[in-house]
Amino acid sequence: MPAAHRHRHAFTHFNARSREGLMLVSRRNMLKAGLAGIAGLTAPDLLRHRAAAAAGGRSTPNGKSVILLWMAGGPSHIDTWDPKPDRPLQNRGPFGTIATRLPGVRICEYLPRQAALLDKFTIIRSVDAEHSNHEPNTVFQTGNTAAAPRVNREGHLYPAIGSIIARERGPNHPSMPAYAVFMRSRSHIAWGGWLGKSYDPFLANQAASLPVYDLVGNDTGQRSTASLFQLPSGLSYERIHERRALLVEFDRLRRDIDVSGSMDAMDRFGQQAVDMLMGRRAQEAFDLSREPAAVRDRYGSHLWCQQALLCRRLVEAGVAFITLDLSYHTASGTWDTHGDNIPPYGGIWNGLRPLLPLFDHLLTTLVADLDQRGLLDNTLVIAMGEFGRTPQMGTQGSTDGRNHWPVVMSTCLAGGGLRHGQVIGVTEADGGRIKERRVTPGDLAATIYRHMGVPLDTHYLDPTGRPRPAVENGRPLAELF
Numbered sequence: 001m002p003a004a005h006r007h008r009h010a011f012t013h014f015n016a017r018s019r020e021g022l023m024l025v026s027r028r029n030m031l032k033a034g035l036a037g038i039a040g041l042t043a044p045d046l047l048r049h050r051a052a053a054a055a056g057g058r059s060t061p062n063g064k065s066v067i068l069l070w071m072a073g074g075p076s077h078i079d080t081w082d083p084k085p086d087r088p089l090q091n092r093g094p095f096g097t098i099a100t101r102l103p104g105v106r107i108c109e110y111l112p113r114q115a116a117l118l119d120k121f122t123i124i125r126s127v128d129a130e131h132s133n134h135e136p137n138t139v140f141q142t143g144n145t146a147a148a149p150r151v152n153r154e155g156h157l158y159p160a161i162g163s164i165i166a167r168e169r170g171p172n173h174p175s176m177p178a179y180a181v182f183m184r185s186r187s188h189i190a191w192g193g194w195l196g197k198s199y200d201p202f203l204a205n206q207a208a209s210l211p212v213y214d215l216v217g218n219d220t221g222q223r224s225t226a227s228l229f230q231l232p233s234g235l236s237y238e239r240i241h242e243r244r245a246l247l248v249e250f251d252r253l254r255r256d257i258d259v260s261g262s263m264d265a266m267d268r269f270g271q272q273a274v275d276m277l278m279g280r281r282a283q284e285a286f287d288l289s290r291e292p293a294a295v296r297d298r299y300g301s302h303l304w305c306q307q308a309l310l311c312r313r314l315v316e317a318g319v320a321f322i323t324l325d326l327s328y329h330t331a332s333g334t335w336d337t338h339g340d341n342i343p344p345y346g347g348i349w350n351g352l353r354p355l356l357p358l359f360d361h362l363l364t365t366l367v368a369d370l371d372q373r374g375l376l377d378n379t380l381v382i383a384m385g386e387f388g389r390t391p392q393m394g395t396q397g398s399t400d401g402r403n404h405w406p407v408v409m410s411t412c413l414a415g416g417g418l419r420h421g422q423v424i425g426v427t428e429a430d431g432g433r434i435k436e437r438r439v440t441p442g443d444l445a446a447t448i449y450r451h452m453g454v455p456l457d458t459h460y461l462d463p464t465g466r467p468r469p470a471v472e473n474g475r476p477l478a479e480l481f
Helices: 026-036 043-055 112-116 161-168 237-255 262-278 280-285 293-299 303-317 348-352 355-372 441-452
Strands: 065-070 097-099 106-108 121-127 179-182 211-213 219-223 321-325 379-384 409-415 422-424 434-436 459-461 467-469
Touching (some): 065 303, 097 112, 121 434, 161 179, 293 303, 303 355
Parallel strands (some): 065 321, 065 379, 121 422, 179 321
Antiparallel strands (some): 097 106, 121 409, 211 219, 379 409
């Protein structure tokens, strides 16, 4: 094995070269990987868990889904959803504010489309981000304040909310993954952790042809290839189905002594796994050329906007939880606006200002499209990062940058059949601290689980056998239900 490929990878747990059951060497191991899963998604296990959940009275797919727009780096709450227009410049920042559809509520002037649709949104201005950090930035993606790998050596082991949902209820269609991500950097995403690699997210980037952007947001003019659905030379769909049929024949040799019926079940789950890999549903969902030109034009050609359109298509196809990593570079995140003299982040004027009209377009286009297609009531859209920014500008020697501020942050939600058209929480006059209605990561996680139909008392076991609650110190936001 070449030295460059000796590291562990997403298919390590498939044991594709072990002499057990059916062994397929070299590229033919793809069959075994295909039967086990794609990019960390173990399809037969997923389907088995789904059947077991139904038999045991646990939650099963209900058509609900979540799209998390992850603003990696931590967007400034004061310069977006919680402006302080009457404060001195060094506090309020360089942006003006505009009135919104909600009487008396103002937001940043660079979010005009959201302002006009704010009756479809809820803004939460009092989110407590005290324990959150970034890169890795998993506190809010797990709902657990201990999921901070920089300060807790077990922080990376807390499973993503998407992974919990994948285990507890699976996808909305068996031919699709339950939890998928468009990922710029592995450190921007929460993974399966203690649940195991079987519940790691499906890497959606590998399944779609998308524009390639450099680390500062320039379109290179190149496009990625949908490599996940490209079979190696010499391996056809027909050969994979032939090997699946051969595996079924091997199973029949043991069926006579299988009084439990597990072999029949394995045959059913295995066939469904092959259908997931070879079927057209997933491939068509990732194929933007199948979308009408008018819709593609409405979203626009920007990478993030095309990924947002794919998020809508994946929801339609049956994915339950999707995270879209809104970042160009692979370090702490594009929204980490420390200052103009700290490239590639930029400050509030040169760093954040160009992002906001793009984000405004992406968010409102996605929400309006979901609404038009009758999907919004079942789809909860959440936009947030890992913390807010300091009330005062000029951090780290810059003129208008803002530093990390885990004391408070803002987030916004839409859809999910929840009660919107409101603002939850209040910060102090300078936006530096929570004044009313503290909202925790656990509260946000519990709200998501309530929407998805996952019981709030759900537990899982860590490797020591210790039960770990999916929701810690949290309850669903009563204002939304």
